[in-house]
Structure formats: structure tokens, C-alpha cells
Amino acid sequence: MKYSKATDYALHTMLFLTAATPQKPMGVQQLAERQSVSPTYLSKILTKLVKAGMIESTTGVNGGYRLKRDWENISFLDIIHAIEGTASLFDCSFEHGPDCPIQKVVLAAEEKMEEQLRNQKMSDLVRNLNIVN
Amino acid sequence: MKYSKATDYALHTMLFLTAATPQKPMGVQQLAERQSVSPTYLSKILTKLVKAGMIESTTGVNGGYRLKRDWENISFLDIIHAIEGTASLFDCSFEHGPDCPIQKVVLAAEEKMEEQLRNQKMSDLVRNLNIVN
DNA sequence: TCAATTACGGACTTCATGTATCTATAATAG
DNA sequence: CTATTATAGATACATGAAGTCCGTAATTGA
Ligand code: SF4
Ligand code: SF4
Numbered sequence: 447m448k449y450s451k452a453t454d455y456a457l458h459t460m461l462f463l464t465a466a467t468p469q470k471p472m473g474v475q476q477l478a479e480r481q482s483v484s485p486t487y488l489s490k491i492l493t494k495l496v497k498a499g500m501i502e503s504t505t506g507v508n509g510g511y512r513l514k515r516d517w518e519n520i521s522f523l524d525i526i527h528a529i530e531g532t533a534s535l536f537d538c539s540f541e542h543g544p545d546c547p548i549q550k551v552v553l554a555a556e557e558k559m560e561e562q563l564r565n566q567k568m569s570d571l572v573r574n575l576n577i578v579n
Numbered sequence: 580m581k582y583s584k585a586t587d588y589a590l591h592t593m594l595f596l597t598a599a600t601p602q603k604p605m606g607v608q609q610l611a612e613r614q615s616v617s618p619t620y621l622s623k624i625l626t627k628l629v630k631a632g633m634i635e636s637t638t639g640v641n642g643g644y645r646l647k648r649d650w651e652n653i654s655f656l657d658i659i660h661a662i663e664g665t666a667s668l669f670d671c672s673f674e675h676g677p678d679c680p681i682q683k684v685v686l687a688a689e690e691k692m693e694e695q696l697r698n699q700k701m702s703d704l705v706r707n708l709n710i711v712n
Numbered sequence: 713t714c715a716a717t718t719a720c721g722g723a724c725t726t727c728a729t730g731t732a733t734c735t736a737t738a739a740t741a742g
Numbered sequence: 743c744t745a746t747t748a749t750a751g752a753t754a755c756a757t758g759a760a761g762t763c764c765g766t767a768a769t770t771g772a
Contacts (some may be wrong), residue, residue, distance in 0.1 A: 449580055449669050450684070450759065457681050473718070487761055489719065496719095505768025507717045522684055536582050546589050547704045551655055552582070555695035562688035571680045583730060606747070620732055622748065629748095638748045639740025 452491050453529045455481055460494060460525055463501065463513050464568045469508030471503070491529065498528035523563035586662045592625060593658055595633065596646050597701045598669055604643030620622065630681050632662035643695070656696035 457479050466472060474492065478485040492511055495501050500520055501511050536552040592610050599605060607625065611618040625644055628634050633653055634644050669685040 447582055447663050447668065448580055448666070452759080454669070454671055456686075461681065471689050471718095475718085483636070484761065486763080490721090490761095493720065503719060504769080505717085505719045505767070507771065509718045509769070511719090522688075530580050533581070535580065536587070538587055548594065551696070551699050551704070553694045555655075555699075558695050559688045559692035562691050563684070566688075585730075604747095608747085617732065619734080619749095623732095623750085626749065636748060637740080638738070638746085640746045641741070642739085642747045644748090 447535070449526070450530065453526055454524050455483055455488055455491050456495060456529045457522070459511075460490070460495070460500070460520065463511065463570065464517065464520075464572045468512065470508065471512040472508040477511070488532050494528050495525070498524070500524065500528065518567065518569040520568050522568070523560055523565045526563060526566075542564050581670070582659070583663065586659055588616055588621055588624050589628060589658050589662045590655070592621070592644075593653065594629070594704065595631070597642065597650065597653075598705045600624050601645065603641065606643040606647040610644070627661050628658070631657070633657065633661065651700065651702040653701050654697050655699045655701070657694055658701075659696060 456471060458481055462477060462480065463472060473506045474485045477492075478488045481488070492501065492503070496503050496511075500517070502513060502514050503509070503511050534553055535556050538546075538549065584619060591614055594606060595613065607618045607622045608626075609623045614621070625634065625636070629636050629644075633647060633650070635647050636642070636644050667686055668689050669682060671682065
């Protein structure tokens with residue numbers, strides 16, 4: 447069980463964009479180089495973030511990706527859910543109702559993790575930042 | 580990102596074994612039927628639990644699987660680690676040292692989840708149990 | 713208007729892993 | 743000795759991740 451590399455790319459891209467806080471959009475070319483990943487593939491990933499409403503894109507010359515309003519409240523969980531989906535870590539095919547003991551335990555643990563990821567905002571991270579790749 | 584079905588099978592098998600607390604071992608045949616899974620496949624999974632020291636197996640007639648001493652302290656995390664391995668959810672190829680911001684956040688969240696899973700023992704679960712498949 | 717730039721989308725390939733089966737072997741009870 | 747049961751290897755199959763290719767649309771600037 448692992449987070450996908452796509453999630454890795456998405457997190458780093460959001461870190462870069464948040465650290466930059468530019469007026470000008472950042473091109474996928476530039477973002478891809480810093481992560482040693484193909485631009486077209488990264489573009490696919492970033493489109494998910496666009497659809498999730500976290501960033502916006504502009505085509506054409508000098509286009510690229512830029513944070514949207516409310517960017518200060520974007521959490522790790524938001525980004526992860528946008529890429530990985532919101533399905534839970536554990537789902538069995540049977541349905542033993544609310545008395546199911548196993549599912550209850552695992553999902554409670556997952557919720558603890560998500561709580562942490564929800565409380566950590568990208569913008570908090572950028573404040574005390576010295577290295578950004 | 581999901582837990583494998585093998586983990587599902589392992590958790591349920593441990594639940595069954597813990598609920599039974601038998602002197603006689605339970606055969607894989609019986610265990611497999613209750614989960615609608617092939618016996619040989621389940622056997623492979625249970626062998627991992629044997630190697631991890633949680634259960635013991637006896638071959639031959641009336642053989643099967645049985646809990647080992649200290650079974651009361653087996654946690655969800657023990658079982659999950661035995662099947663999924665202990666690698667962390669997130670590992671990037673770069674090495675930015677202890678100042679790495681992203682890894683720090685994700686691993687801290689993972690630790691919260693593991694803490695929950697570590698505190699939940701199978702034996703606790705069995706006490707207030709009415710349905711076991 | 714035209715050409716360069718940039719994101720978007722679909723189809724596709726490749727690869728790793730999970731899932732599962734089959735079969736042969738070894739050990740044990742009766 | 744025979745039936746039973748776990749173990750291990752080889753193999754097959756399905757699924758999803760990771761990545762490429764290419765055509766399309768939109769926008770800027772000359
Ligand atoms: S006990 Fe829970 S996890 Fe297990 S089969 Fe029933 S519903 Fe599923
Ligand atoms: S910032 Fe952390 S997670 Fe990102 S590339 Fe550096 S070491 Fe890896």
C-alpha cells in the first residue's frame with residue numbers, strides 16, 4: 447500500500463506554486479523539470495487539481511497554472527483526495543452492518559490519519575521553508 | 580491506495596482464530612470456506628503469519644492453524660505489517676534531509692494511523708462480538 | 713491574420729503487483 | 743501404509759499505475 451507517484455507530483459507542484467505566489471502563471475514545462483517528470487504526464491495530473499478547484503489554468507503564450515482564491519486553506523488531504531480519490535482504504539464485499547468489527551477499527555484509524563492531513567495546510571508549510579528542491 | 584485483499588483475509592482469519600481459542604487447530608479448508616477464498620491461496624497468506632510468529636501450524640491429520648502464546652497482545656498493526664510489509668506510505672527518490680517538509684507531514688499522519696492500529700488488539704475485539712461472519 | 717505557445721483529451725503501451733490456481737513435496741496421525 | 747494437511751514453486755491472469763504520443767483548442771503577440 448503506497449501513495450502513487452502522481453500524488454507525490456501533485457504535492458510538490460502545489461508546494462512550488464504556493465511558495466511562488468506569483469501573478470504570472472507557471473508553465474508545466476518548468477514545473478516538470480524540477481521534478482524530473484514528463485510535462486504531458488504532469489499536465490494530466492494537474493488537470494485533476496484544476497477540476498477540484500484548487501488551481502486554475504490559462505492556455506496560450508505565457509499561460510500555465512496558478513493558485514486560485516482560497517489557496518491558503520488548501521490542505522494535504524484536499525490534494526491527496528483530488529488525486530487518489532476519496533474511497534476508503536478498506537472495503538469488504540460483505541455487508542455485516544454497523545456491528546462489523548474489523549471495518550470499524552480500520553476506518554477509525556484512517557480517520558485519524560486524515561485528520562492530520564486535513565489540519566496541515568500547504569500555506570503553513572511554506573512559511574518556514576528554506577529548501578524547495 | 581488500498582489495503583490488499585490478503586490483508587482482509589489475514590484479519591478475518593485472526594478474528595476467527597481468536598474467537599475460537601481452541602485447543603485443536605483449525606484447518607485452512609474451514610477457514611477458507613468462511614471467507615469464500617481458495618484454500619491454497621489462503622494458506623500462502625497464513626504462512627506469512629506463521630513466519631511472523633503470530634500463529635503456528637501443524638501438518639498431518641487434524642492439523643491446521645492455532646494461535647501462539649502471547650496471542651492476547653496481537654494488534655491490527657502486527658497483522659497488517661506481516662502482510663503488507665513495513666515500508667512507509669510515502670518515499671520520494673530525492674534526499675533533502677531532515678528539512679524535507681512534505682515527507683515530514685505525510686509520515687506524521689501515517690504514524691497517527693499506526694498508533695491507532697497498534698492500540699487495537701484482536702483479543703479486545705472478540706470480547707464484545709456477536710457476529711463473526 | 714498568422715504563427716508560436718500552452719493546456720487538454722483520448723488512445724495507447726508498458727510494467728509491476730495483486731490475486732489466484734495447480735502440482736509436487738513433506739510431515740503427521742491413526 | 744494411507745489419508746490428511748501444510749508448504750513451496752511455477753505459472754497464469756487481471757488490474758491499475760506510469761508514461762508516451764498526437765491531435766485539438768485557446769490565447770498571445772507580431
Ligand atoms: S466482519 Fe466487517 S469486514 Fe468482515 S466480512 Fe463482515 S462486514 Fe466485512
Ligand atoms: S521535499 Fe522531501 S519529499 Fe520532496 S523531493 Fe525533497 S526530500 Fe523528497
